[in-house]
Amino acid sequence: MVSKSLKKLYTFLIFLFLYAPIIILIVFSFNDSKSRGVWSGFTLRWYVELFKDPAILKALYYTILIAVLSSVISTVIGTFAALGIHNMPGLSKKIVLNLNYLPVLNPDIVTAVSLMALYRFFKLEFGFTTMLLSHITFCIPYVILSVLPKLKQMNKHLAEAAMDLGATPFYALRKVIIPEIMPGIITGGLMAFTLSIDDFVISFFNTGNGVSNLSIEIFAMSRRGINPTINALSTLMFVSLLVLLLIINKRTEKN
């Protein structure tokens, strides 16, 4: 009996630890005062101010644009890569899969500075292009990792049957293989999208020319000092990402 209530208490404390900061952040985004210690009434002022701030609106625009572009491009490259990797002989498959893990396991900061060195080497100007290329680079591995299991599950003979019945390889790909692995492609694409929206470290190093995303903006704001508009921004980002990820989770559960 004692150990049971002890367990309950421990679980409660852990979840309190996990959620308290987030809940307080959200609650104080509605607080009618700049101070974070005192509650002085409900307001939507910070949300209004948020949508009047040109720097934040610009960052929001770049965040979404880069997330859309990088998730679409990395999904296309990643899906075709997964098809190829799936059909590779043992050893080269192993090598490519290990290389694929490299950006996943490498610390963000090392990936970030290595890309920085690359752009410097090719004399690319830091800005939108470099940020987009970097995002595609770290998104592709996740697309591959979510498409590959679907390819493994697929009946090998389906594509062969289609080709026996006179389909060209491309037609078989379009009409048989792609529909079969579609759930994996969509999950991978959504994952790439959320990773891109959420990224800070790699974007922070590989941008320039006034191009920034929301994470970079948050970092700059939080270093300048406390500003309740960040709380409002956090709340909006948290809620929208929560909705998006609940959709992904529903999808993976179904599969």
Add this chain to the structure above:
Amino acid sequence: MMKRTSYPYLAWILIFTIVPLFLVLYFAFTTGDSQNFSTFIFSLDNFKKFFTPIYINVLIKSINLALVSTILCLIIGYPIAYIISREKPKKRNAMILMFVIPMWMNFLLRTYAWVTLLGRNGLINTFVTKLGFPALDLMFNEKAVLLGMVYNFLPFMVLPIYSVLTKIDKSLLEASEDLGANLMTTFRRVIFPLSLPGVITGITMVFIPAMSTFVISSLLGGNKSNLIGNLIEQQFRWTGDWHFGSSMSIILMIFILITMALTSRFDKEKEGRGRGLW
């Protein structure tokens, strides 16, 4: 013919993953004007510079904080992973989802949220001063950095341990009980050894980001708590000595490779690594 569909990706990986790493290596072993590749000359100066007390101390501090936060995550995380794994499937799935949801919040915001609590005029201090005590200095020290690390990386420890614990064959526990072992002995001799692969994965997944972070230390640690990640950031973003920055990145990578080599020796269950919900 299908093999060829991966060629664009292979080209991509060559240009954007392999070449950049060699460039970092190249930068690390040269000096010169970082802006101009033709001025580069081979040199070990960057490493010599690193092995002086100021920088070595930062490295030691980074390793230290990463180790302590990993141990704290293990001590705090193991019991909760165990408790959740004993629940009925429906309830435990819900609880694990609850554990993952905070991770979906932007990493910076999660860390920033602590500023709201710990700051000079934060909630905790408002409460403390209302009670008549002087305000506490909770922010801008190593303890705050440690707290930020544990907060951010705890799920990385809990999830792999949890997933191993749920896979343990129940009949093993019954057998142990039938043979006369009490709960403590069963845990010590059966459950814990079987959960080691999860513990090892958890340790790697907490240690690596804790060792290389610069965000947590600059948000919660102020200017005093420089970690190796901060040093790299400063060299690349502000000072402009990319050669020195690269040599520190190489040193960081070596440490991480050593950790991974050490842990992978214990890690029999390699499948599924890096493939979780995050």
